[in-house]
Every structure is written in structure tokens, then in C-alpha cells.
Amino acid sequence: MELRHLRYFCAVAEDGHVTRAAERLHVSQSALTQQIKALEDELGTALLRRVGRGIELTEAGAVFWHEAQSILDRVPIATFAAQEAARGLTGRLAIGMTETVSFASQLTLVMREARERWPRVEFSLIQARSNDLVLALEERLIDVALMRAPAPTTEKLRSWPFLSEGLVGAIPDTHLLATRQAITLADLTDEPLVLPHGRSGPGAMRTRIATAFARLGATAKIAQETPEYVMAINLAAAGFGIALVPAVLSGVRRDGVVYCPLAEPDLLTEIIVVARAGDPAPVLGNFVALCLEHDATKAPGAGTKAS
Incomplete structure (x- = not known):
């Protein structure tokens, strides 16, 4: 029939x-x-x-x-x-992101514009650690993830640069450096530091910080290590040391802490967009394209888009 x-x-x-x-x-x-x-x-x-x-x-x-x-x-x-x-004007899109990425004002702009462009698309958002987001992508529990570099090494996934940003020092408000407009690693060579540490190793940012100190002929004085950036800020507020965290987290308000930009242009942290390789979903393609076309300078303090 x-x-x-x-x-x-x-x-x-x-x-x-x-x-x-x-x-x-x-x-x-x-x-x-x-x-x-x-x-x-x-x-x-x-x-x-x-x-x-x-x-x-x-x-x-x-x-x-x-x-x-x-x-x-x-x-x-x-x-x-x-x-x-x-055309990707209807459908569903499950978006995963890490905790620190969720603070990025640039991502807020992207999500607002996505909802305005595609009002009949159903967006759902979850927050998880990077490893869990990779697993969720592979198991098709989410469609796209925003996380910090490095990109997953599996051939099943593809990644694109979204934006890059510098670091800030989360400094106890009673510290002498708390009144500075900016700090450098040279200012921190004798300071106790709270640094990121991956769950299975030092992690990319921790390694880059150590390398930058080595170029100064110094070694970072590590007071505390934590895989969670927000916990690092809490430890700084408690007086354990100065925490080095992504600039987007300067929006996290904690009593006893002030934020000061780290004037080290080589110490940038990148946020990337990750999706399954070859996923043909139009709604996904639209969202990735929106992420890539967004100019990160529209978001004050969010950094610049990675090239």
C-alpha cells in the first residue's frame, strides 16, 4: 500500500x-x-x-x-x-561539561544563543569529570562534551578548540601579594602553592607549571595538591598557600581569597569541544559550529578562542 x-x-x-x-x-x-x-x-x-x-x-x-x-x-x-x-532545528542534544568549564562566561553566551536559534531543540546538560564525559560519549549517553585539554586519544572521538585562558592566583587576602594587580611565577618561587594534580598522574597543567618553574631555575613549593580546582580555592582560603587556577574561576567567591592574574602568557589552559567522530546528527553539527564561530572576546575575562 x-x-x-x-x-x-x-x-x-x-x-x-x-x-x-x-x-x-x-x-x-x-x-x-x-x-x-x-x-x-x-x-x-x-x-x-x-x-x-x-x-x-x-x-x-x-x-x-x-x-x-x-x-x-x-x-x-x-x-x-x-x-x-x-536542518537541526528540532531534536535533542545532551551536553556534558566539567565543573570548571561550566563557569566560563563564553559557554553561557553559546548556550543562550543556541536556545535563541533553535527554540525547539531540547537541550540537557550534565556535569562530570573529563574521564566520565569521555565514557559517556563513547556509550552515547551524551552527544557532546566541553572539557579541558588535552583531547582524548581515542579515534572514536573528535575534538575542536573552543577557547583558551590564562591562570589566576587565588591568594589569601592577608598575603602581601593580595594587593598586586598581577603576579608572575618569579613572585611565587618561595611561596607555598596549591597545585592541580590529575587522578592518575600530575596532569597536563601541573606538568606545564613545573616546566615553567624549571625555566626560572626554581622548583614549585607544593603545599597541597588536589584534582579539583574549586577545592584548591578553598584550600587557599584556609591559608594553605596560593592556588593557581583557570581564570574563569575568579568568579567563584570565597571569603578570605582574592584573585590576581598570572602574567605568564605561555601558561594557558584550553577548553575543547569533543564529540563522536563521524556523528551525522544535524543538531550536533549546528552546536559545534556555533561553538567554533563564537568570538571569545565577547565574554569579558573569558580569554581568547584557541586557534
Whole structure:
């Protein structure tokens, strides 16, 4: 059974005459009669009966006409819905992000614009650690993730740069450096530090900080290590030392802490967009394109977009 069978049948039912219906459909009367007969054979029952020079619906035909007309009425709706989905204007998108990325004002701008551009897309957001986000992508629990570099090494995933930003020092407010407009690593060579540490090793940022100190002929004096940047700020507030954290976290307010930019242009942390390689979902493609087209300078203090 095809849509044309339904159209032919409904035309005959509405006109009550095969000849007039054939003229309206621009088909021959014999071809129309054959199509109606094929439809009745498939259904195993008569749908039409002759009355004088015209045709009327049988009881089964009346029921079938009602349902067939409903189907035909929905064809344009279904067509439009499919076209909208193909353009990524409808659908669902599950977005994962790490805790520190969720503080980025640039991401807030992207999400606001995404909702304005695609109001009929259902967005859902979750927060998790980077390793958990990678696993969620591979298991198709989420569609896209925003996390800090380095990118996952698996070939199943693809990544794009989103933005890069510098670090700030979270400094106890009683410290002499708390009044500075900016600090450098040279200012910190004799200071106890609270530094990031990965769950399975030092991590990329910790390694880069150590390398930067080594270029100064110094070694970082580590007072505390933590895999959580927000915990590092809490430790700084408690007086354990100066914490080095991404600049977006300067929006985290803690009593006893002030933030001071770290004037080290080589110490940048990158936020990347990660999705499954080859995922054809239009709504995903739209979102990734939006992330890449956004100018990070629109977000004060968010840093610059990675090249």
C-alpha cells in the first residue's frame, strides 16, 4: 500500500464518481479503477459500491476513508518535521561539561544563543569529570562534551578548540601579594602553592607549571595538591598557600581569597569541544559550529578562542 492508493481512494470517495476523480487526479479512468481494485484486494474487503451512476462508500470504506484522510492530512506535517530535523532545528542534544568549564562566561553566551536559534531543540546538560564525559560519549549517553585539554586519544572521538585562558592566583587576602594587580611565577618561587594534580598522574597543567618553574631555575613549593580546582580555592582560603587556577574561576567567591592574574602568557589552559567522530546528527553539527564561530572576546575575562 502506498500513499497514492490512499489519495486515489479518497478522491473517488469525495467525488462519488470515478470519472471526475480521474480527471482531477490527471490519470485515466481505467488506471484509477485498477488502483482502487488493488487496494480492495490488499485489504480483503470492498470499499466502494456503485449506486446508479455514482459510487458510495461501504461501511468498511467509510471507516477506511476517515483513517486514510487523517494519514494524508499528516503527510505535510511529517514532511515539514523531517526537513526541520534534517536542518537541526528540532531534536535533542545532551551536553556534558566539567565543573570548571561550566563557569566560563563564553559557554553561557553559546548556550543562550543556541536556545535563541533553535527554540525547539531540547537541550540537557550534565556535569562530570573529563574521564566520565569521555565514557559517556563513547556509550552515547551524551552527544557532546566541553572539557579541558588535552583531547582524548581515542579515534572514536573528535575534538575542536573552543577557547583558551590564562591562570589566576587565588591568594589569601592577608598575603602581601593580595594587593598586586598581577603576579608572575618569579613572585611565587618561595611561596607555598596549591597545585592541580590529575587522578592518575600530575596532569597536563601541573606538568606545564613545573616546566615553567624549571625555566626560572626554581622548583614549585607544593603545599597541597588536589584534582579539583574549586577545592584548591578553598584550600587557599584556609591559608594553605596560593592556588593557581583557570581564570574563569575568579568568579567563584570565597571569603578570605582574592584573585590576581598570572602574567605568564605561555601558561594557558584550553577548553575543547569533543564529540563522536563521524556523528551525522544535524543538531550536533549546528552546536559545534556555533561553538567554533563564537568570538571569545565577547565574554569579558573569558580569554581568547584557541586557534
